[in-house]
Amino acid sequence: MIIHHRHFATVAAFIAVIMFTSSAGADDATPKSLRLATFNASLYGKKAGQIFERLADGKDLQATRVATIVQTIRPDILVINEIDYDADAATAKRLAEAYFAVGQAGLEPIEYPYVYSAPSNTGIDSTRDLDGDGKSSGPGDAWGFGIYPGQYSMAVFSRFPIESANVRTFQKLRWKDLPDALRPTDPNTGESFYDDATWDVIRLSSKNHIDVPVRIGNRVIHVLASHPTPPVFDGPEDRNGCRNHDEIRFWNEYTQNPTATFLVDDQDRSGGLTEGELFFVAGDLNSDAADGDSRSEAIKALLANPLLTDPKPQSVGGREAGGGYLGGAKAKGDPRLDTASFGRSGNMRIDYVLPSRGFAIQQSGVFWPTKKAPNRKLLNASDHRMVWVDVELQNE
Template sequence: MKIRVATFNVSLYGKTAGEVYERLIDGRDPKAIKLAAIVQTVRPDVLLVNEIDYEPNAATARLLAEEYFSIAKSGRSPIEYPYIYAAASNTGIDSGLDLNGNQTSGEATDAWGYGVYPGQYSMAIFSRFPIDQKNIRTFQNYLWSELPAAKRPRDPETQKPYYEDRVWSKLRLSSKNHLDVPIQIGDATIHLLASHPTPPVFDGAEDHNGCRNHDEIRFWLDYIDNPDAAYLRDDAGNSGGLTRDAAFVVLGDLNADPADGDGKQDAIRRLLGHSRVQDPKPRSPGAAEPNAKNKANAKHTGDPSLDTADFGSSGHFRVDYVLPSESLNVVDAGVFWPQRQDPQRELISASDHRMVWVEVEVP
């Protein structure tokens, strides 16, 4: 059986809790209509959405599915997702600590993951196939210091830790969450290993966001490599990584380009080159088009056709990934980034990220 798996950072967030839900409620939100048109064009069987508000009842995610994906938009056929999983997120949850060191607590930068309200920038999975809810593993509470050889941020001149010991011992690794979500496809199971690491910018010389981004990605290397690792404890208290015979797909907006940008690139390069991971290198014709107005792209060394996000004056980057395990046969792959003369081009204005998809054969 062939299935199409996709990731899409849709940038559906607001300034206050509940704002996005109110925008979507009548099915007429212009941004969501464009997002739905992209989904209905690519038609993934399994879709990870980054940057959508979280509520315990998945209200916003269900509204997006019912009022947008499942209703024809811009002349396209609707697509139904009967199975939805909305993930809790560290974003906007006050840590009670002064994480940014300005002698004040309770700010967005003092949350376990940056956010002005709880659930901002979260994740949801939409699937045409059953989600094995009982066996979902989450690592929302996993401590950064528990990861062996964690990159603890330090002042580059004094080598003094950016986070004092009492803060470091409590810090969570995941800026949102790390998810292992099993999808049941006939007799086969595919584990979706989903995350959305913090951007490796918006910090200082200590590079605390760069360190965190690196280790949020490195977490998956440990999870894939170490099925018996006692230090990999999920939120239910169960230990260990993924079994060696498990089929999986690592996916999400990982906020890391292997060639360009300010991130610590070792982790993403190791993930892309891992022996159990395939990099289908999804491409698009639109990303590679020359843009005389954007001089930053001329300084980049990565293949522009692989780029998945347009960050304005900073240029284009490859930061969104769908990486199947070696046990899945890759049939096709792509990035929804139409060329300028394509009538579908206007749809991509809905987000600074592009949908990335991979089609695989499930044994």
């Protein structure tokens, strides 16, 4: 694990720096710098309410490992992918209060008094046969793949106030309303995978696309978070690949098209992000620009978005793991940038924190301890790694 643009003599020295320094002190009302992070924590169950119950006693091993990583990196604003949604944010708040706010492995607790839990399309029955298996009731027939409503959702944890009244969600935005939407088509027959009636109503977001404004002093930072569907588990029509592509492309439309009439949120407000706003795009985007099965044009276009910066967070652990793809084939991408490890399918860069150009980038990294690091076992928390970026608030 390394800090981008900086080098430390040993991993232990780096861990010490992270453990005892934070980008903002607890008492700073308007800090000069912030640590932004994303982490797919894989906190999902087999039925609704299971994760909430698992977290009840504060001793769940997976959640403890997640919290230890959080307390090591100490983000000021954190996006967690794959945590259950409930209307009162009970699961996310329990994680914050029973794990993040309780010291783990000798680390200092970290409090997130502001939590936003995002509603999700996962597990919500569409009453249609969306996966083409001849049935209309199953996890593949939900608006977003899921066994129960709220599975695989996401939450934002913040040390600073969330402007709840100004949150925007795009859970119900129709896929077809995105300009030049990639309608899945069977290459063997030339026929659309979805009939016209289904294409007319299917939603773009497999979970949600959210804009969560966080107020820091006299500044507002927009947390733009999503978790597009994996571009696999489909057929020659590549329906999941098409959807992943367009879910990622949404952010280019949203950040660069403030007057877009097709961008109508769940609150019935239209348009993209107001020009000049501070923001960062974060989440498990399930697409690597160099490796994997996604339609990489979308992630490449997002990384080239002129309004944002790619800090290219890196780790020594990722370099040591060496990438790899499909049982030993050499990966095309730089393994130092990898953020997830999928066994035989290899390691890939699919988790991102992409700040807008209104920030100055200070440093960044991926939490991926080396094989001999004392905290190596923390990687068992998830098949993803936490990605973090330190940014400086520039003068207005």
